[in-house]
Amino acid sequence: MLAETICSAVSAAGLGIAAITAFRRRFLTAARIAAYALIPLGLVLTGAVAWAADTAFDPMAWVGFGLLGAAWLLFLLSRAVERRRLRRATPETPGESGRPAAGPAASRRAVPPAPEGGRRGPAAGSGDQDDFSDIEAILKKHGI
The missing domain is CATH 1.20.5 (Single alpha-helices involved in coiled-coils or other helix-helix interfaces)
Structure with missing residues (x-):
């Protein structure tokens, strides 16, 4: 009986807050608040609250x-x-599961060695003139 009274009071308070929210012209928020406020009242009317209270104290x-x-x-x-x-x-051995065993060598990517001078990439063997010509082309493009 006490649980039903508390749920009904919570629902009434929630519907009051929804009415105030609707008065402020926030209708979508008011509808959500009203939906949440009706849940405890619905639980009381279906008897779920009485069942839960009887179960909790049994x-x-x-x-x-x-x-x-x-x-x-x-x-x-x-x-x-x-x-x-x-x-x-x-006991499972590394190759027994059907997959090959992966060691440190298998997990590394194959990276080609760097050419002399320590530079990699397309400009490695061409010299510094190609690098500066790219920069000059960009500057000319922007009018600098």
């Missing part, structure tokens, strides 16, 4: 929840032990 329900939790933990524990036993029985 000691037999808590014993039932405890037994369900214990069953769930036993299931998880048995699965963990089973997986551990299977892992011990069949």
Whole structure:
């Protein structure tokens, strides 16, 4: 009875806030607030609040929840032990899973060695004139 009264009061307060929000011409926000405010009232009228209150204060329900939790933990524990036993029985070697073993050499990218002088790229063998001609072309393009 107390839970139903609290839910009804929350709904009434929410609908009041929605009315004030609608008065300020924020109709979309008012509609959302009204929707949220009607949820507790709907739960009261369907009987869900009474069921939840009866379940929350019933000691037999808590014993039932405890037994369900214990069953769930036993299931998880048995699965963990089973997986551990299977892992011990069949040790997996690196190439056994069907994929080749990847070592440090396999993960590195093949990078060609740098030419003499330590420069890479298209301008490596052409000299400094090509570099400056590119810069001059850009400057001329912008009128500098």
